[in-house]
Amino acid sequence: MSGTHLVRIAEALSRPLLFHPTKLEVILSALDGRLPGFEVEAPSPEASRFAGRRDDGKPYRVADGVAFVPVVGSLANRGAYIGASSGIVSYEGIALQIRTASADSTVHAIVLDLDTPGGEATGMFRLAEQIRQARASKRVVAFVDDMAASAGYGIASQAHEIVVSPTSIVGSIGVVLAHIDRQAEMEKAGRKVTLIHAGANKVDGNPFGPLSDQVRADLQAEVLTFWGQFLATVAAGRPKLTVEKAQATEARTFIGQGAIDAGLADRIGTLDSVVSDLAARVRGTNRLPTTRAGAGVSIRSSNMDEDEKRIRSEERERIRGIVGSAEAEGRGSQALAMALETSLSAEEARAVLRASPKVSGRTSLDERMAGRQELSLDPDKAPGAERQERQAERAKGVDHASVYAARQQQTEAARRAEGGR
Numbered sequence: 001m002s003g004t005h006l007v008r009i010a011e012a013l014s015r016p017l018l019f020h021p022t023k024l025e026v027i028l029s030a031l032d033g034r035l036p037g038f039e040v041e042a043p044s045p046e047a048s049r050f051a052g053r054r055d056d057g058k059p060y061r062v063a064d065g066v067a068f069v070p071v072v073g074s075l076a077n078r079g080a081y082i083g084a085s086s087g088i089v090s091y092e093g094i095a096l097q098i099r100t101a102s103a104d105s106t107v108h109a110i111v112l113d114l115d116t117p118g119g120e121a122t123g124m125f126r127l128a129e130q131i132r133q134a135r136a137s138k139r140v141v142a143f144v145d146d147m148a149a150s151a152g153y154g155i156a157s158q159a160h161e162i163v164v165s166p167t168s169i170v171g172s173i174g175v176v177l178a179h180i181d182r183q184a185e186m187e188k189a190g191r192k193v194t195l196i197h198a199g200a201n202k203v204d205g206n207p208f209g210p211l212s213d214q215v216r217a218d219l220q221a222e223v224l225t226f227w228g229q230f231l232a233t234v235a236a237g238r239p240k241l242t243v244e245k246a247q248a249t250e251a252r253t254f255i256g257q258g259a260i261d262a263g264l265a266d267r268i269g270t271l272d273s274v275v276s277d278l279a280a281r282v283r284g285t286n287r288l289p290t291t292r293a294g295a296g297v298s299i300r301s302s303n304m305d306e307d308e309k310r311i312r313s314e315e316r317e318r319i320r321g322i323v324g325s326a327e328a329e330g331r332g333s334q335a336l337a338m339a340l341e342t343s344l345s346a347e348e349a350r351a352v353l354r355a356s357p358k359v360s361g362r363t364s365l366d367e368r369m370a371g372r373q374e375l376s377l378d379p380d381k382a383p384g385a386e387r388q389e390r391q392a393e394r395a396k397g398v399d400h401a402s403v404y405a406a407r408q409q410q411t412e413a414a415r416r417a418e419g420g421r
Contacts, residue, residue: 060097062104064275065106065109069097069098071094072116075091075124076120078091091123092123098110109140112140114143116148121230124154141162141274141278144162144168144265145168150251153172162238162266163268170259171262171264172251172253173249173251174250175223177219204219244348247355321350322353
């Protein structure tokens with residue numbers, strides 16, 4: 001493993017990670033020098049076990065109208081490359097492939113081919129939202145061969161369906177943050193580190209001493225915040241795996257049929273069977289005969305208006321059920337974001353809110369997080385622009401009641417317009 005990537009992994013410590021625990025052990029061992037001379041062979045970004053071509057300028061291979069997006073290796077937020085580099089895949093690279101395939105008229109389906117233990121928490125949520133958006137225009141299937149753990153499962157859960165092999169490892173819906181206390185090691189080496197800093201929380205979690213109870217509590221709260229986001233993201237992409245069901249797994253992993261029984265996957269299959277199924281959809285072999293299909297279109301058209309009204313009514317009730325709930329008290333910003341930016345049901349959103357700490361003034365955790373880039377499920381916002389927008393809101397104070405009132409006015413206007421038709 002190159003020194004550059006060891007530095008990147010080292011930087012990720014003391015930050016929330018969506019990693020399978022055994023992979024984290026390997027990383028800690030490598031950083032501790034217990035794997036001297038161990039080199040990871042870097043897979044070429046061009047390497048692929050799929051048929052098709054990638055010399056046409058597209059950032060993915062295409063075969064029979066299916067775009068293949070391999071997600072193989074550990075996951076990092078930033079990285080302006082396609083595929084794996086020294087065993088690390090970037091969310092940015094995957095997002096580019098998804099966006100391009102979504103707009104490609106020659107592509108009718110996208111296959112996410114996953115073999116990943118997970119990786120960084122930041123970046124995964126934006127990628128998940130982009131995959132959900134891609135589902136509106138393309139069939140998206142996640143094929144797990146042979147691991148989709150933690151952040152890897154967060155990605156897989158956004159597909160229309162998850163196909164596994166009999167030995168696929170799936171799950172680990174949790175968050176881990178590792179702190180290494182190197183004080184004894186430094187003393188043994190005859191070194192003493194003195195940290196000179198401004199700001200009481202500036203050096204919280206540093207590796208040159210044990211964690212205080214307060215810092216440990218702050219870091220635990222940070223981990224729980226990311227876990228709530230993770231659970232909500234999984235539920236948004238896979239509604240039948242609710243927040244409560246995902247949380248009940250307690251970050252356990254499941255193998256093959258066990259993942260299907262637990263609701264984390266849909267069926268056992270192979271890559272060939274996935275491609276055959278997708279091709280059959282295009283050829284129409286899975287459709288009804290032409291006469292019945294025409295009748296089906298007519299029925300759907302006649303029911304469309306009623307369905308639209310029902311959906312709008314249900315959405316209004318969902319928003320009220322989240323923002324107006326008792327769980328939203330003290331968690332106004334989070335409740336509003338869940339109501340307007342996710343597809344969580346009111347019950348699922350309330351469950352996440354109950355597990356989240358209330359905001360009561362500025363806490364030490366607030367101070368720790370103030371300088372960090374805040375998570376957003378909106379892929380259209382650039383990180384810099386989003387940070388400036390959030391800072392401006394904090395400076396002038398955000399009146400969430402006014403935001404919700406404006407939203408209600410828009411809803412009522414839409415209702416009156418419907419009544420006048």
